[in-house]
Structure formats: structure tokens, C-alpha cells
Amino acid sequence: MTEEEQVAQIKDWWLRNGKPLLTGGVLAVVLVFGWQAWNSYQTRQAQGASVVYQQLLETSLTPSGQPDAGKVAELATKLKTEFGGTHYAQYASLFVAKVAVESGKLDDAAAELKPLLDKPVDATVGELARQRLARVLAAQGKIEDGLKLLDGDVDSAWLASREELKGDLLVQLGRTDDAHAAYLKAKGSLAEDAAVGGLQMKLDDLAKGDA
Numbered sequence: 001m002t003e004e005e006q007v008a009q010i011k012d013w014w015l016r017n018g019k020p021l022l023t024g025g026v027l028a029v030v031l032v033f034g035w036q037a038w039n040s041y042q043t044r045q046a047q048g049a050s051v052v053y054q055q056l057l058e059t060s061l062t063p064s065g066q067p068d069a070g071k072v073a074e075l076a077t078k079l080k081t082e083f084g085g086t087h088y089a090q091y092a093s094l095f096v097a098k099v100a101v102e103s104g105k106l107d108d109a110a111a112e113l114k115p116l117l118d119k120p121v122d123a124t125v126g127e128l129a130r131q132r133l134a135r136v137l138a139a140q141g142k143i144e145d146g147l148k149l150l151d152g153d154v155d156s157a158w159l160a161s162r163e164e165l166k167g168d169l170l171v172q173l174g175r176t177d178d179a180h181a182a183y184l185k186a187k188g189s190l191a192e193d194a195a196v197g198g199l200q201m202k203l204d205d206l207a208k209g210d211a
Contacts, residue, residue, distance in 0.1 A: 046086055046088075048082070048083060049079060049082075049083035049086040049087075049088035049089070050088060052075055052078055052079050052082075052083065052088070053079060053088040053091060053092060055075055056072065056075040056076060056079070056092055056095055057095070059071050059072050059075070066102070067099055069099070069103070072095075072096060072099055073096075075092070076092040076093070076095070076096045079092040080092060080093075086121075087121045087122070087125070090116055090120065090121050090125050090129075091125070093112045093113065093115070093116055093129075094112075094113075094116070094125070094128060094129065094132070096108075096112045097109040097110075097112040097113050097129075097132060097136075098132075100112065101136065101139075106136050106139055106140050107140075109132075109136045110133060110136050110137065110140070113129045113132055113133040113136065114133065116129035117129055117130055117133065117149075123155060127154070127155070127158045127162075130149050130150070131150075131158075131161060131162060131165055133146075133149060134146035134147070134149045134150055134165060134169065135165065137149070138168075138169050138172060143169050143172050143173055144173075146169050147166065147169050147170070147173075150162055150165060150166045150169075156189065159185075159186070159189040160186045160187075160189045160190050160199075161186070162186075163182045163183070163185045163186035163189065164182070164183060164186040164199055164202075166179075166182040167179040167180070167182035167183040167186065167202065168202075170182060171202075171206075176206055179206060180203065180206050183199060183202055183203050183206070184203070186199055187199055187200070187203070
């Protein structure tokens with residue numbers, strides 16, 4: 001094959017394959033830089049959200065221990081609007097609900113917790129919101145509604161706290177036998193050397209009531 005023929009073959013190959021290769025190379029570069037930019041954005045979001053969340057927690061550092069309601073609302077809103085895709089936005093809802101309960105604003109607490117049941121960022125947030133909402137509903141006199149939230153499967157790590165809470169609500173309804181069963185289930189899910197403390201006291205109190 002002459003040199004001219006080799007050059008002609010190279011030109012022909014480039015015409016057929018050069019553009020797709022170039023396009024693929026450009027696309028690969030775009031994807032790499034795009035992925036790096038996204039990771040960088042996510043890191044900045046997490047860092048920014050962490051700072052605001054810390055400020056939110058620090059609102060409780062007052063002489064009375066009661067956070068400033070206006071500051072709490074301001075910081076929580078900032079987390080939800082500017083950092084809505086982070087875990088901290090939902091942590092903020094848990095904190096706001098806690099403050100609302102301490103202030104006797106049970107409706108506000110329930111409004112913060114309910115959305116977390118639908119789309120929790122992780123299982124821990126979902127279960128915390130579920131149990132706290134059940135307590136809020138019970139405090140509102142909606143004990144049966146609270147019990148319904150505690151039905152269904154639960155991760156073994158949360159079984160003890162959920163069953164103990166279920167027992168607490170059943171006691172409020174006067175269903176002591178069911179409460180006793182729930183407390184026993186909670187105790188049975190703990191390691192033998194685990195300190196059951198208040199849980200054992202609740203079982204003892206029910207036993208005294210039956211005596």
C-alpha cells in the first residue's frame with residue numbers, strides 16, 4: 001500500500017469515526033466535570049445547612065432554656081427553603097416540633113411532624129417523627145390515632161421504644177393487659193444486660209395494680 005493510499009484510508013476512517021469519538025470524548029469530559037460540580041454543590045449545601053442547624057440548636061442556650069420562637073421560626077424556614085434537600089431540613093422540623101410541644105402548641109407540633117412520615121430522609125427520622133407524633137396525638141386526646149401510627153413492622157433497633165410507647169398509650173386507655181404485653185415485648189427485645197429502668201418500673205406498677 002502506497003503512502004497516498006494509507007493517508008486516504010486514515011482520512012476515510014476519521015470521516016467515519018472521528019466525529020463520534022470526539023463527541024464521546026467531549027461528553028465524557030462534561031459528565032466528569034458535571035459530576036464534580038454536583039458533588040461540590042452537595043458538599044456546600046451540607047456544610048451550609050450544618051451551620052444553620054447549629055444556630056438553631058443554640059437558640060436553646062438561654063438563661064431560661066426556652067428558645068426565642070421568632071429566631072427558631074426564622075432559622076427553620078431558612079433550612080427548609082435554602083437547604084430543603086438535606087437531612088438538616090427535616091432535623092429542623094423535629095426541633096421545631098419539640099419546641100412547639102414545650103410551648104403547649106400541639107397542633108403546630110403535629111403539623112411539623114406529619115410531613116416527615118410521608119418522605120423521611122432516612123429510617124431514623126421517619127421513626128422519630130412517628131413516635132413523637134403518636135405522643136402528640138395522645139396529648140391531644142387522640143390516643144387511638146396515636147396507636148394506629150405504631151402498628152406495622154418496625155426495625156429491631158426501634159422495637160423497644162415503639163412497644164414501650166404503645167404500652168404507655170394503652171395504659172391511658174385503661175387496657176392494662178394489652179399494655180403489659182407491650183411492655184414485655186419491649187423488654188424482650190432488649191439485651192439481657194440492658195438497663196430497662198423506667199420500663200421495669202412500668203411493669204411493676206401494672207403488677208401492683210393487678211394485685
